[in-house]
Amino acid sequence: MTTSFGAASAGTIAKDPKLQVARSFNGLRSVSNSLLLSRRSTVFRSSSSSSSAASVIKAVSTPVKPEIAPEQKRSKVEIFKEHSNFIRYPLNEEILTDAPNINEAATQLIKFHGSYQQYNRDERGTKSYSFMLRTKNPCGKVSNKLYLVMDDLADQFGIGTLRLTTRQTFQLHGVLKKDLKTVMSAIIKSMGSTLGACGDLNRNVLAPAAPFKRKDYLFAQETAENIAALLTPQSGFYYDMWVDGEKVMSAEPPEVVKARNDNSHCTNFPDSPEPIYGTQFLPRKFKIAVTVAKDNSVDLFTNDIGVVVVSDADGEPQGFNIYVGGGMGRTHRLESTFPLLAEPLGYVPKEDILYAVKAIVVTQRENGRRDDRKYSRMKYLISSWGIEKFRSVVEQYYGKKFEPCHELPEWNFESYLGWHQQGDGRLFCGLHVDSGRVKGVMKKILREIIEKYHLNVRITPNQNIILCDIRQAWKRPITTALAQGGLLQPRLIDPLNVTAMACPALPLCPLAITEAERGIPDILKRIRAIFERVGLRYKESVVIRITGCPNGCARPYMAELGLVGDGPNSYQIWLGGTPNQTVLAKLFKDKVKIQDLEKVLEPLFYHWKRQRLPKESFGEFTNRLGNEKLLELVDKWEGVLPGRTTYNLRLFSDKETFQAMDVLARTQGKNAHQLAIEVIRNYVASQQNGKME
Incomplete structure (x- = not known):
């Protein structure tokens, strides 16, 4: 037989x-x-x-x-x-x-x-099982129809959010087993696939x-x-x-x-x-x-x-x-x-x-x-x-011999954020999405724009999204609508956030050891505060990537500063990647507790500011000095910036104002300088938004 x-x-x-x-x-x-x-x-x-x-x-x-x-x-x-x-x-x-x-x-x-089976690790007792679905979108291409279907599915069967991944796909979290076939068939019949x-x-x-x-x-x-x-x-x-065996797919070349x-x-x-x-x-x-x-x-x-x-x-x-x-x-x-x-x-x-x-x-x-x-x-x-x-x-x-590789020019990292000409008379607009998580007002506004103008979209390998095929006449109303959804022009985004990435980690990933996506907003704010203390300019940046385990889904080993979860509230620190992602980082330090990050990062950024060569990136600087020298700089650091007072005269005209601000800041786990900068930024942003409205 x-x-x-x-x-x-x-x-x-x-x-x-x-x-x-x-x-x-x-x-x-x-x-x-x-x-x-x-x-x-x-x-x-x-x-x-x-x-x-x-x-x-x-x-x-x-x-x-x-x-x-x-x-x-x-x-x-x-x-x-x-x-x-x-x-x-x-x-x-x-x-x-x-x-x-x-x-x-x-x-x-x-x-x-x-799909991956998951459960909520924040909950105790009986496990709350659900399934994460990941689409397959070569080049990150997403049709108008598929985007709208994914947006609907997130609300109807998921946790109300869409996630853009580092491999140019969607992830839909929280789908129950009883709904799997409904969700899968909806994706397939919209010419999508998982x-x-x-x-x-x-x-x-x-x-x-x-x-x-x-x-x-x-x-x-x-x-x-x-x-x-x-x-x-x-x-x-x-x-x-x-x-049920029905093949819904386009003809192959x-x-x-x-x-x-x-x-x-x-x-x-x-x-x-x-x-x-x-x-x-x-x-x-x-x-x-x-x-x-x-x-x-x-x-x-x-x-x-x-x-x-x-x-x-x-x-x-x-x-x-x-x-x-x-x-x-x-x-x-x-x-x-x-x-x-x-x-x-x-x-x-x-x-x-x-x-x-x-x-x-x-x-x-x-x-x-x-x-x-x-x-x-x-x-x-x-x-x-x-x-x-x-x-x-x-x-x-x-069946043949390979020829030697051809020589290529130097590599660059391209984010494609902001407005660009496509080359056919139309525009595209790249939008930064923190950790790729599309949610809340942002999700609502994005859907309205994509639906109203019948736009196709593309997902980038850096967890961002591109709106395609935009007519010139639509640029102004789309820009206004995007701002209302918190999708800002690149010049209004902190440069540290532009290249930062994190994996989902807790609470749903079964491999996660510690936080990544939920922890990165606070970590980026703390690193920005270090930049300000050591005198680095606002427009300066480093490539920061964070993962909750060593599997490297957010590619932390290519970052200038990679944080890799190695225990509860604990990370390995990897240094030495470059802004164009062509150099592998090296392990610098094990078991750094989240509350101790400043003790390690402040001396590194301080000495980068003062000892770097012209146009030398942070990753290039750490590679030039080597781990032994860098560890020496960290170990000798006493936590007080040489030659600086305890308050910043550029922000505070008198000591009394500084002390009052310092008391208020401590109640929020910050210092006076951080709080003052935050207040000023919020005020400026509110004024800018008022003018736009």
Whole structure:
């Protein structure tokens, strides 16, 4: 008897619980092995004469029986995947039960569908389970219709807020299990998707969010969308689960279909519903970003694959530089885990990019570790092999040699905040959103603008949002409405806030050790107060990123100042990233309590102010001095700024006024200078708002 795992057989299995149990515990392993044996068994060698290139490469989709080859140790998640009928079972049963939660296997599988099970960690007693849904929006593109649907869903089924993520997607928190299918189907039928937003497969593909009509930007965004389509699961499990098998999706470009089906270099599983992923998918999550030269708004080097458009002198795209092996996640006090920057792999002509990306993904699929998930990201494979061996293996699946990477100009971070010309006569407007959390009056005003002017939007990798395709005549009324919603022009936003990021952390993330999103507003205010005390100007800034655990979702290891939760109200401090996100930060200090931040940061900022070289950023300064010297500066700091009095004569004309302000400030946990500055800023803001009204 031949068993098929296509959409038709999946429907039969779903209707018969007995078949599900039998398949789960007895049938699937033999079927998996049949698929393995039916796919190519060809052993091939590189045409290169080097010994590393001549190593044997053999694709294996699932572990084989002992009589065929010794079975390797696998993590529990690998076994869940093998027994799942391509990410269906037991999730298809668990979502139908009356319980508010799902079991362990289903909890792992629902990630592939774009969801995480969570509970409110602020509450004690019985756990209040809910689900976070994450969309998949290549390039951060969100249609007008999808934005309005997500806005409605947040109010009807979530916690009333939308969150913009560092991978250009939405997160919708607080969805109950009984509402999952309603919410998922609403997203799908609005031409949205959550498929692959989480799980062991390719995640959302980043690209610059700016809707410029330049050839290189358009080509980068088109390439990102094609890569996302190439690596989208094909077995239908997502649509079977949430819209009863109805596939609601647009037609794919023929070049994507051709690249996916191509098996000339033994990359695919023949006759499998998942030609690229097989039954086991990838060892761990996989991240890709595409950009153009100079524009590092995507944090290119933090991705498993970074792709850069290379254009000729006339601005015509010719090909791509490819970088591999980036990743942020690590485990505290386990030195064998580490953040890593992507390194150059090579250059390919533009028509080859899908084949090159596929070859890299297959190399990780076949060789990434599946026994210990701490070491399953591609960066550990490259770290173990070295880039030369990795390149040699990828070239076998690609079928060609990579050319050397082309030289590129220096990178810049681009925020795209404020008003810009698109290049087609229309405007776009980039809006800063603190920690990406769209809520309250801001959410209401944004919806009104997007709905009234029928605007499409884009989400940036820095948790901000861009309103696109705005007519010149709409600029003034939109600017006025945005101000009413607290969405200010860039010049009115504290420069520290512009580049700051934080992950959601507590109360819903099960991995969080301490606060991030809820704690960053106060931390930024305290750092601004330090700036004022040490004499740094208001327009000066540093890149600050905060995470509640070491997994690095807000990319703290690329920050000039990264705070990484390592205990209750405690952080590691990382220093040394650069404003253009091209240098990896280094661990500076462990276990710094939140109340002690000033003791560490004040001397660092004080000496940066006085010892920096011309135009030297904070990250460059800390790298130049090194940890040993910086620790010495912190240890010797006595908490009193040399040569400064206890009150600021530029703000206080007399000591009595200062002392009265100081007494009032202490009741609020501040000093007199902080409170005075706050009062002045609030007064100025109120006057400005009054004039606008």
